[in-house]
Amino acid sequence: MTPPPMEKYECLSGIYWAPLGPIVQELWLGETDILLRLRQGYAERLKRFALKDVHCLTFTGTTTGSVISLISALACLTFVGLFLIARSADAEDSVYLTGVGALISAMILTVNVALGPTCRCHLHTATHAQRLTCLSRSRRARRVLHTLARAIDAAQSERTQEQTTATPGDNQPKFSP
Amino acid sequence: MGTTFEIACGKCDHAVAFASEERLLDVVCPHCGSANEVFLFPALWRPMAVERGDRRQSEAESSCFFHESKRAATPCDRCGRYLCTLCAITSGSDTVCAECLAEVLADENIPAPTREYFRYDQLAVGIAVLSSLFWLIAPLTVWVVLYLVIRHWNTRMSALPINRWRFVVAGLLAVLQLSLAAFLLLDNFTGVLE
Numbered sequence A: 001m002t003p004p005p006m007e008k009y010e011c012l013s014g015i016y017w018a019p020l021g022p023i024v025q026e027l028w029l030g031e032t033d034i035l036l037r038l039r040q041g042y043a044e045r046l047k048r049f050a051l052k053d054v055h056c057l058t059f060t061g062t063t064t065g066s067v068i069s070l071i072s073a074l075a076c077l078t079f080v081g082l083f084l085i086a087r088s089a090d091a092e093d094s095v096y097l098t099g100v101g102a103l104i105s106a107m108i109l110t111v112n113v114a115l116g117p118t119c120r121c122h123l124h125t126a127t128h129a130q131r132l133t134c135l136s137r138s139r140r141a142r143r144v145l146h147t148l149a150r151a152i153d154a155a156q157s158e159r160t161q162e163q164t165t166a167t168p169g170d171n172q173p174k175f176s177p
Numbered sequence B: 001m002g003t004t005f006e007i008a009c010g011k012c013d014h015a016v017a018f019a020s021e022e023r024l025l026d027v028v029c030p031h032c033g034s035a036n037e038v039f040l041f042p043a044l045w046r047p048m049a050v051e052r053g054d055r056r057q058s059e060a061e062s063s064c065f066f067h068e069s070k071r072a073a074t075p076c077d078r079c080g081r082y083l084c085t086l087c088a089i090t091s092g093s094d095t096v097c098a099e100c101l102a103e104v105l106a107d108e109n110i111p112a113p114t115r116e117y118f119r120y121d122q123l124a125v126g127i128a129v130l131s132s133l134f135w136l137i138a139p140l141t142v143w144v145v146l147y148l149v150i151r152h153w154n155t156r157m158s159a160l161p162i163n164r165w166r167f168v169v170a171g172l173l174a175v176l177q178l179s180l181a182a183f184l185l186l187d188n189f190t191g192v193l194e
Helices: A064-088 A092-115 A138-166 B098-106 B120-133 B135-151 B165-190
Strands: A024-029 A033-040 A043-050 A054-062 A118-125 A129-131 B004-008 B015-019 B024-028 B035-040 B089-091 B094-096 B116-118
Touching (some): A054 B004, A064 A092, A118 A138, B120 B135, B120 B165
Antiparallel strands (some): A054 A118, B024 B035, B089 B094
16 A cells, blocks of 8 residues: 655645644645645644546635724734833833734735735535635735646546547537636 | 527626627626626537437347447447447546446455545644744654654545655754753753853
């Protein structure tokens, strides 16, 4: 019983390092399957989806990123306002506190804007719909879905050709590959 | 319009039905109004293949060990029995029969195919970092970290390629903490620092 070779997988979603972290999901692409690695604490579970079994991939834009930006911008403005008031009143402790608050909220805003808009992606097979939580930002998600779509198309067009050779006149997809 | 398909809306999880023969399309959820971009693949249109095993056409053909009337498609890689397409089970790069698979799963000496692993390297580095922050627990945790590093250096911790840098970092931190503790203890008795 030899396991499939390990070197053939390519990480698509970036590697997360979470020594004390919550559930982390990673997406790996193999020659014949997509591997979803789920880490919860220090345990690691795997889900495999054969490329030839994938029916569709879905991409849905969400407003989560905009909401985070809005809240952090409001927080930043509030802290800056309080900072100015504290400075004019010569309250030294409040100046530091509001300054740090403004800095943190500005950092959150900057990072969120840099990461771009948010989204939700799903992978559908005949029996299962798997949410790809590791693809939560549109830019990366589109890039990864494009790579996945190419791999899935290649795997399924090979299979279609095999079927054509084996049983001529069998049901064929009605679109150009 | 062709066959009707159904997906769950990516935002509200309500079922959204659509009929299309296009590969890439926008499906608007009637419930929440969000636009779902859908990439369709040939497998969606393909009829579901159900393996039943081909019937033997003549006496000269080899038959499946478990189904005498079915044509043999492949031998089992462990016991060599002929199997039909229904009985052949793919496990890793091998094709085996159900009995051999059960034997493998029962035998503790043979590693069973697993879907779950434990990341001892992450645990070790987590403890090492924690004990670096909280010095009081270091005399206890150093030994735990060293145990994890030595005991699980060769343990397989993932189905994917990983290197052992976390073990190296954890081991170095543990040795550093141990050396520092020994030095401070020595200084307490001999006064080296003075």
